Amino acid sequence: MPRKLSPEDQWWCIDEKTKKPLTFKGLKDICLDTTEICYIDAHNSKLYYMGYDIETLAAKSCFEETAFLLLYGRLPTAKELDAFKSRLKAERNIPDDLVELLRKLPDDVEPIEMLRTAVSYLGNLDPERSDLSREGIYSKAVRLMAKVPTIISYFYRIKNNLPIVKPNNELDHAANFLYMFHGKEAPKLWVESMDLSFILYAEHGMNASAFATVVVASTLSDYYSSIVGGIAAIRGVLHGYANVAAMMQFREIGSVDNVEKWFKENIESKRKRLIGFGHRVYRSYDPRARIFKRYAARFAEENEEIKRYYNIAIKLEDIALRSKLAEKGIYTNCDYWSCQVYRGMGFPVNYYTALFAMARIVGWTAHILEYTENNILIRPRLYYTGELDKEYIDIEKRSYREAEIKL
Numbered sequence: 001m002p003r004k005l006s007p008e009d010q011w012w013c014i015d016e017k018t019k020k021p022l023t024f025k026g027l028k029d030i031c032l033d034t035t036e037i038c039y040i041d042a043h044n045s046k047l048y049y050m051g052y053d054i055e056t057l058a059a060k061s062c063f064e065e066t067a068f069l070l071l072y073g074r075l076p077t078a079k080e081l082d083a084f085k086s087r088l089k090a091e092r093n094i095p096d097d098l099v100e101l102l103r104k105l106p107d108d109v110e111p112i113e114m115l116r117t118a119v120s121y122l123g124n125l126d127p128e129r130s131d132l133s134r135e136g137i138y139s140k141a142v143r144l145m146a147k148v149p150t151i152i153s154y155f156y157r158i159k160n161n162l163p164i165v166k167p168n169n170e171l172d173h174a175a176n177f178l179y180m181f182h183g184k185e186a187p188k189l190w191v192e193s194m195d196l197s198f199i200l201y202a203e204h205g206m207n208a209s210a211f212a213t214v215v216v217a218s219t220l221s222d223y224y225s226s227i228v229g230g231i232a233a234i235r236g237v238l239h240g241y242a243n244v245a246a247m248m249q250f251r252e253i254g255s256v257d258n259v260e261k262w263f264k265e266n267i268e269s270k271r272k273r274l275i276g277f278g279h280r281v282y283r284s285y286d287p288r289a290r291i292f293k294r295y296a297a298r299f300a301e302e303n304e305e306i307k308r309y310y311n312i313a314i315k316l317e318d319i320a321l322r323s324k325l326a327e328k329g330i331y332t333n334c335d336y337w338s339c340q341v342y343r344g345m346g347f348p349v350n351y352y353t354a355l356f357a358m359a360r361i362v363g364w365t366a367h368i369l370e371y372t373e374n375n376i377l378i379r380p381r382l383y384y385t386g387e388l389d390k391e392y393i394d395i396e397k398r399s400y401r402e403a404e405i406k407l
């Protein structure tokens, strides 16, 4: 006879007081480890990288400096920053084999899915892929940070029958990416916004994609596999794909006049979730959203399309922040506004998640380095609720209703 387990059989998972299984679905509020990389002040709408307020970094830093800070733990000197920029520039080109692979990918593949394949392939081509030393990880991280903008730009230009534009080493990281993508030097506001988006998206604690990279790294797998894990996780709409979905949402609403009706029919009725709202950690306005909002306003001043989205977003936010969502601690997150900034810089909507991932390689690498410094294999358990010792019935004697499983 099949048998069920009693709570005592899985004593390690039973809460002594309630005698019920103690599980942590979604790992809500579980601290995996200690960290010095990032602090999210959930109630005061603050975010810190290595102790520096994100508002300060957004105002004073550049992407390369912030990346150096996250990877090496302190701000660089002027000489170090120059050397770091030079290393990035020297690694911008991508192998011809990879360009060929980009050509072969289906035209309708999502850029973030392309990136998952491309990073995996880049790992196959790297003779140092198995080197897990800290120096080895730093070199591969620099290589990847430098090459991913080239990969995204080349993919866009190949799929749109445009000539590939090689990296321009006169330009820094953000300006060069815009130059390769659009085929010409970008206006000042675009370069400033791209650099800002790199800074704001570079890191955000132990989110789903950072956790995925660290889970893979904890098995002592290679660096590229860990990053592929992160890209796979960021692709979901509850995480990185939200910046694409947020823009689709503004397009679906269409006009300011439709906002109230749309909110009632979709959000109040609970038919849909409001994309660009809510966060597992924040119980206040996402500080990155505040900064992106300022830049979205600047684009709205000079671009009619962004003005339309911006006005919809302002009205929708106003209604949402006066609704039950805010009572539950659900506020605007960064994707709500970053999608408008990305659109302002002329990027097609489906590229937004890849742009996010391009910046987040820095944070993923910082977490891989920090976690594996004192590595322990990540291997949680599950509380078993099924039966044991079931009788194995020979196939000809089984009498299940076959229609139950659709094949």
Ligand SMILES: CC(C)(COP(=O)(O)OP(=O)(O)OC[C@H]1O[C@@H](n2cnc3c(N)ncnc32)[C@H](O)[C@@H]1OP(=O)(O)O)[C@@H](O)C(=O)NCCC(=O)NCCS
Binding pocket: 026, 237, 238, 239, 240, 242, 272, 273, 274, 275, 276, 277, 278, 279, 280, 281, 325, 328, 330, 333, 334, 335
């Ligand atoms: C990000 C997100 C997954 C975090 O949520 P979470 O911590 O897992 O919280 P839950 O999904 O358990 O939601 C808790 C409650 O808030 C509600 N909620 C959370 N986010 C919501 C949203 N954006 N719109 C409507 N309701 C939302 C849930 O319906 C649930 O309500 P209930 O308790 O009445 O069932 C969630 O806020 C979300 O889906 N946001 C939209 C997608 C998005 O913008 N993602 C980018 C994040 S940076």
